[in-house]
Amino acid sequence: MANQVAGQLDKGPLVSGQNGSKRKGSGFSISKYISYLFLIILCVMWIVPIIFGITTSFRSQTEVVTSGFRLFPKEWIFxxxxxxxxxxxxxxxxxxxxxxxxxxxxxxxxxxxxxxxxxxxxxxxxxxxxxxxxxxxxxxxxxxxxxxxxxxxxxxxxxxxxxxxxxxxxxxxxxxxxxxxxxxxxxxxxxxxxxxxxxxxxxxxxxxxxxxxxxxxxxxxxxxxxxxxxxxxxxxxxxxxxxxxxxxxxxxxxxxxxxxxxxxxxxxxxxxxxxxxxxxxxxxxxxxxxxxxxxxxxxxxxxx
The missing domain is CATH 1.10.3720.10 (MetI-like)
Known part of the structure; x- marks a missing residue:
């Protein structure tokens, strides 16, 4: 009986510690995801104009004037x-x-x-x-x-x-x-x-x-x-x-x-x-x- 009680006491702090570590890890993950989201937004803000500039160099003059904003051209020309x-x-x-x-x-x-x-x-x-x-x-x-x-x-x-x-x-x-x-x-x-x-x-x-x-x-x-x-x-x-x-x-x-x-x-x-x-x-x-x-x-x- 004493051994069972001791074992149960040992399990209690262990489970509590695990739950605490999970809660801590969960908070860290949220901040990490927010950071990633912020970096992704910044990357999009930088990359989209560059991609648009590259694709515009492969558009015909008619498409540039008439198509408005399109990330990729209808027809690729060199x-x-x-x-x-x-x-x-x-x-x-x-x-x-x-x-x-x-x-x-x-x-x-x-x-x-x-x-x-x-x-x-x-x-x-x-x-x-x-x-x-x-x-x-x-x-x-x-x-x-x-x-x-x-x-x-x-x-x-x-x-x-x-x-x-x-x-x-x-x-x-x-x-x-x-x-x-x-x-x-x-x-x-x-x-x-x-x-x-x-x-x-x-x-x-x-x-x-x-x-x-x-x-x-x-x-x-x-x-x-x-x-x-x-x-x-x-x-x-x-x-x-x-x-x-x-x-x-x-x-x-x-x-x-x-x-x-x-x-x-x-x-x-x-x-x-x-x-x-x-x-x-x-x-x-x-x-x-x-x-x-x-x-x-x-x-x-x-x-x-």
Whole structure:
């Protein structure tokens, strides 16, 4: 009898604990489902316009004008893309894509070199006014970029870089946003590594190349992705500094296409040009998602 009572007492708390855990799990599931529902709504808000833009590029001009909003076309046609690629005089889209690829790649390469060296100086080297200078520049960077348009254009014009790729490659190499990320990442690297290297006779450049650069690769890759997409998607600055059609990047070319294809004349071709312009950055993000996850932890370059 005593054993049966003891067994019943043992079962009681166990059942109660199970019910409590179920109630707790049930509450957690509701919040999880609400979160999923919110994310799904956001995805729909982002994806539907993109899908509509892609499908519009496969519609005839007659259907664009007469059918109203339809997510998918009645008849899929490829004439819009054929006409886009055949137009090499007034709208050389392939030439613009090559120009953008060259400009964004060169800009990204130089950004990685500049911010890694500059970040090393602000993080590992000691000099008077280092932090004051850094945070002063960081504060100045919060001013809107349009404030610098006229001075920047004056400088570019004085250097003879108007209508050249250098007008987009050089400005913005030492962006404070990327520099702040690199500096914070470097601050998470133990300074004992530097001290050990100094004891062995290594100088700053040896420490930078042999110790720091291998450890900050994740954040450099993230900054490179930000720089590439920023340069590729830049619109206002290339419109100002480029007037030669053959030298334009694709964003400035798209503005020109509004005069050629816009006003309900050739909406399908205009949308097809825009779709071609986003393909490189879309592919880049698909292959580089894991590096964005790594960048969330500013100490992810240090392995325990």
């Amino acid at each position: 004439d819009n893309y054929v006409k886009i690629l055949d137009n090499t005089s007034t709208a050389p889209i392939l030439r613009w894509l090559v120009n953008s690829l060259f400009i964004a790649s060169m800009h990204t390469l130089l950004v990685v070199v500049v911010i890694s060296i500059t970040g090393y100086g602000y993080s590992r080297m000691k000099f008077k006014g280092r932090d004051t200078l850094f945070f002063t520049l960081l504060g100045i960077s919060f001013f809107p970029g349009v404030v610098n348009l006229i001075p920047s254009y004056k400088i570019i014009d004085a250097l003879g870089w108007v209508n050249t790729s250098w007008a987009m490659i050089i400005p913005g190499l030492a962006g404070m946003g990327n520099l702040f990320l690199v500096r914070q990442f470097m601050n998470g690297i133990p300074k004992e590594l530097d001290e050990s290297a100094h004891v062995d006779g290594a100088g700053h450049f040896r420490i930078y190349f042999s110790i720091i650069v291998p450890l900050i690769k994740p954040i450099l890759i993230v900054c490179a992705l930000f720089s590439f997409t920023g340069s590729w998607n830049d619109f206002l600055w290339p419109v100002i500094v480029f007037t030669d059609v053959d030298k334009m990047p694709v964003t400035a070319g798209l503005l020109l296409l509004q005069d050629i294809y816009g006003n309900y004349r050739m909406i399908g071709q205009l949308m097809g040009s825009a779709i071609l312009a986003i393909i490189p950055t879309l592919v880049l993000f698909l292959f580089a998602q894991k590096y964005f996850v790594q960048s969330i932890n500013l100490n992810s370059g240090i392995k325990g």
